[in-house]
Amino acid sequence: MKTRVFTRGLAICMVIWVLVVVAQGYFRELRSTAETLGKVVEDEEFADWSGRDGEPEGDEGSARDRRIRAVAASLSRQEYNPETRGRLGGLRDEFYSKLSRGERSLFVELVLSSLETYIVIFDAMPPEARKKLIKKAVKEARDELPEKLLSKYSILEDTEARDRIGEVGWRAALEEKSPDEAMELLQLIEIAGELNQRRRMPRWEGGQGNE
Numbered sequence: 001m002k003t004r005v006f007t008r009g010l011a012i013c014m015v016i017w018v019l020v021v022v023a024q025g026y027f028r029e030l031r032s033t034a035e036t037l038g039k040v041v042e043d044e045e046f047a048d049w050s051g052r053d054g055e056p057e058g059d060e061g062s063a064r065d066r067r068i069r070a071v072a073a074s075l076s077r078q079e080y081n082p083e084t085r086g087r088l089g090g091l092r093d094e095f096y097s098k099l100s101r102g103e104r105s106l107f108v109e110l111v112l113s114s115l116e117t118y119i120v121i122f123d124a125m126p127p128e129a130r131k132k133l134i135k136k137a138v139k140e141a142r143d144e145l146p147e148k149l150l151s152k153y154s155i156l157e158d159t160e161a162r163d164r165i166g167e168v169g170w171r172a173a174l175e176e177k178s179p180d181e182a183m184e185l186l187q188l189i190e191i192a193g194e195l196n197q198r199r200r201m202p203r204w205e206g207g208q209g210n211e
Contacts, residue, residue: 093152155184
């Protein structure tokens with residue numbers, strides 16, 4: 001009997017240890033992504049093409065294309081984490097500000113493709129439910145994002161634009177936007193998607209459950 005209890009206790013301890021290791025690895029990855037993106041943004045070799053005519057070509061163009069795709073892929077692996085959201089959001093905007101016109105279109109397309117699930121689920125909801133979710137996302141953005149980042153998002157103060165998104169959904173709203181305008185919506189799409197994901201989770205999984 002004592003052996004059985006000891007074995008069961010040891011097994012539980014091992015499970016807890018594994019969960020702790022996995023959690024530590026996850027948060028290290030989040031910090032690593034922020035640090036890596038920060039280095040890209042601050043790297044003088046990644047030139048600012050925002051004010052230039054034309055597009056980067058040759059070896060420089062190829063290297064920049066690979067870097068843009070790598071950054072977008074790295075960002076797409078991030079999950080809900082209020083501790084890093086502001087940092088990554090600011091770095092993403094700063095990285096975007098160094099891109100040429102064509103590169104901006106590519107970057108937005110890549111990031112939006114990683115949010116496809118959020119967009120599909122949101123657009124499948126009734127308009128009133130979409131409006132309610134957007135309202136919650138705006139509140140969460142105001143609570144979590146740093147002031148210098150909030151000032152860049154006029155959507156947070158534009159009730160008419162938010163109502164429009166609630167009426168037509170993300171996809172239709174994005175069709176009307178330039179890459180610069182779409183960038184302003186990315187943070188809100190992420191927050192709304194994460195809120196909806198938590199809302200749909202059963203309570204025993206740690207979510208708030210269906211409302």
